[in-house]
Amino acid sequence: MNSEEIKEFRKVWSNSNRFDSNEILKVNKHTRASKYNGKSIFCPNCNTNNKVYHFCWSAITCGGCKDMIEKTDWNLQEQLKQK
Numbered sequence: 001m002n003s004e005e006i007k008e009f010r011k012v013w014s015n016s017n018r019f020d021s022n023e024i025l026k027v028n029k030h031t032r033a034s035k036y037n038g039k040s041i042f043c044p045n046c047n048t049n050n051k052v053y054h055f056c057w058s059a060i061t062c063g064g065c066k067d068m069i070e071k072t073d074w075n076l077q078e079q080l081k082q083k
């Protein structure tokens, strides 16, 4: 592979990665919240925006549906309504 081919390969690779990022991102153990601004997370049940200031919990109650949601089930992006 010469450098041009590598560049092309990288371009295709990043495009395919971008495709994956269309999926809803989930909270994981690397997710951090700002101490001052907090972080918005979205309930997988009702899509309510809940603000958290830390992730020192394994599950919290959603302010919208009052359901206990496991940390890794929370979405980092608002889920678009599916029809």
Ligand SMILES: [Zn+2]
Binding pocket: 043, 044, 045, 046, 047, 048, 062, 063, 064, 065, 066, 067
């Ligand atoms: Zn909810």
